[in-house]
Amino acid sequence: MHRNARRPGPTLTRRRFVAGLGAAAAASLLGPRAARAAYALKSPGEATVPVTTAYDLVVARGTTDVSGAVTAANTINGGTPGPTLRWREGSVVTLNVRNEMPEVTGLHWHGIILPNDMDGVPGLEFAGIAPGESYQYRFPVLQSGTYWYHSHMGYQEQKGLYGALIIDPAGRDFVEVDRDYVVMLSDWTDEDPEDIQNKTKYQSDYYNFGKRTVTSFFADVERSGLAPVMKERFHENGSRMDPSGLEAPSGDTYTYLMNGLPPDRNWTALFRPGERVRLRFINASAATYYDVRIPGLDMRVVNVHGNDVVPVAVDQFRIGVAETYDVVVRPTADRAFTIYAEDLGRSGFARGTLAPRDGMQAEIPAHDPRPLRSMADMGMQGMMGKDQIGASYPDGSRIGGIMGERSAEVTGKRNLGKLAGRQPVAKLPDGVALDDTGVEVQMAPKTITDRTRTPGDGLNFLPRRELSFSDLRSVLPAVDDRPPTRTITLKLTGNMQRMIWGFDGKKYTEVAPIDVTVGERFRLVMINETMMTHPIHLHGMWMELENGQGRHRPYLHTLSVQPSERLSALVTPVATGQWPLHCHILYHFEAGMFRTVRVLPREA
Structure with a gap:
């Protein structure tokens, strides 16, 4: 079955891959590009990551202690995240991947345009890499920018199989900077991801410790009046959607990481005052969206998903799962700045520091209010009160507590409750398997809209420049x-x-x-x-x-x-x-x- 896993991939050249596509298809494959210049990708205390065309990667079981306890992890070349790969546009790369795990695996090169059998998704036109076997990926590099790679098999990615991928342009870079860093965000859990899947399937709010309470009801009444709030709660019950259920799991289960480090280990990037610093944000999380800001610094978004965009000045941006955003900052003060990435449900955060010297730290900002989805967010405008027109709003019961609450608990977790106090998931009925129920539609929204101008749930009321x-x-x-x-x-x-x-x-x-x-x-x-x-x-x-x-x-x-x-x-x-x-x-x-x-x- 895995005979293909032992056979190296076909020898490919840029000409062979593009040949026969036709002018329009070949042009679309490359995408828009600007004139660019080479740069050095550096991290504190590390040499420049070299541009390489041949790699040997070993996927194996290992351990990590990022949550505070030593637990099993999946590793690439002994670590998680795996090594940062750096290619050059126009080259042909060869990646020899050996699987030392007891299960089939495969690495997917996220966002990379390549031949189908190099895409790394077991079960389609790629058999996967069997335990103890190797596979050779070999393909031309036809693009540049910030990308990442990860396992595309089961829950392996959640337990550590991912890494950053940077591609230098063949010519001059549109973005000229003095320093260049990868900022990879991820979510780590000590739990078995399959257990998480089962728990949320049979108790969807299992990880929602921020559900609304009697206190929040009275706060909403004070803000909007009794009738609109009663109407809203009635329709929420009908839709069976808790407006606080923005994500699952949350920070009570997850430890949020920046370049593989938890908040209390403070990943640090160095600069000299006045330098232009490029930060390549990659969201390698399994399930978490982040709102990213660097208090005290203007950010200019210059590249999205590997492609150059006209610079956009923002105070904060939301990065979805699997997305990449490159920003440029120019700190002029001789002080530290916090790189702060808060999860969507405000249950925790990842953080690092941008500093002129190692060992420095800046204040960790206060939590933003936890957003609640309004009826407008859920396409139910006809069910709204006049004070609810718009988009998501902060949880009224928590504004005072959160806006005044510092995030100085550098564990990166808010105390919303403990998993140990949860009720156990209801026992599955006899004879019912996880895939017995179809994908029925529960409740369709009454209004579908273009929301490309909306930065995201919970951001419209904040006094910041948000990216959309x-x-x-x-x-x-x-x-x-x-x-x-x-x-x-x-x-x-x-x-x-x-x-x-x-x-x-x-x-x-x-x-x-x-x-x-x-x-x-x-x-x-x-x-x-x-x-x-x-x-x-x-x-x-x-x-x-x-x-x-x-x-x-x-x-x-x-x-x-x-x-x-x-x-x-x-x-x-x-x-x-x-x-x-x-x-x-x-x-x-x-x-x-x-x-x-x-x-x-x-x-x-």
Whole structure:
């Protein structure tokens, strides 16, 4: 079965890969690019990460103590995260991966355009790497920017199989800086991820320790009046969606990491006052969105998903699971600054320090209010009171406590309750397996809107410059400006009570692949009928987000689709084979939010 795992991948050149695609498809494969210059990627106390075309990677079991207790982990070359890989655009890379774990594995190169059998997804056109076996990935590098790599097998990614991937441009860099750092965010749990999946499936609020209380009810009444609040609570009960249920699990289960270190170990990046510093943020989490800020510094977003954008000045940005955002800062003061990444539910944070000298720290900022989804966020505008028009609002019962509460507990966790005090998950009925229930639609929103100008739940009321999808403008115009010949529409559906997720109310096993053709131009429309944000990743091709920027629309590999939102993107397939389209929240993917896009060759 795994004979393919012992055979090295085919020898590929850039010419062979691009040949036969046609001008439009080949151009779309490359994406827009600007003139660029080489730079050095450095970390404190480390030499420059070299540009290399050949790597030997060993995947194995190991241990970690990031939570404070020694526990089992998956490692790459003995560590988690794995080593930072640095390639150069225009080269051909060879990666020899040996599997020393007791189960099949495979590494996926997230956001990289490559041949299908190099994509690293076991079960499609790649058998995976069997225990004790090796596989050689070999492919041309046709792009540049910030990316990452991770396991695409079961729950291996959650337990440590991921690393950063930086690709230097072939020419001059659009972004010129003095220092360059990777800032990789991730969520770690000592629990077995499969246990987490089971718990949320049969008790969806198992990890929600911030549910609203009697105190919050009276705070809401004081803010909006009794009638609107009663109406809102009534419809929340009908939809079975707790507005505080923004993510699962949360900080009571997770330790949030920055470059593999918990908050109390304070990852540090050095600078000299006046230098321009590039920070390459990568969200390698299994299930966590972060709001990122550096109090005291302006951030300019210069690159998104590996592609240059016109710089956008922000105070804070939200980074979805699997996304990458590059920002440039220029600290002029001879002092430390906190790099602060707070989870969406305000249950914890990752943090590091930007400092002129090692050993320095800055104050950790206060927690933001925990956001609650309004009826507008959930597409229920017709059920709202007049004071609720708009978007998410802070939890009234916690504004005083949180806004005045320092995050100086450098464990990065808020005390919302302890797992030890939770009631056990109800026993599964006899004869019921985890996959017995289909992906039925629980309650569809009444209103679907374009939310590209909305930075995200809970951010509209904060006095900060927030980044939204509508701000993203590619430096260069799109290289393929053909109109689409057809539209493919997918509805994001699910059952919040059972944590069952899918597309169009169907399980992956119930639908045929979505067939498209190499070089075809189509519009992909995604409509989120659930009440959670989903980061949808399409392998093997770019999604050109239609965000009002015309030909300067951004090229993205992962689209965060907010509740009750309609997003559309233009796509040109460039390589044949079966390519996954899925939610990148690991527990949603494993619960069924997965489809296959089958790219067929063009007819002669």
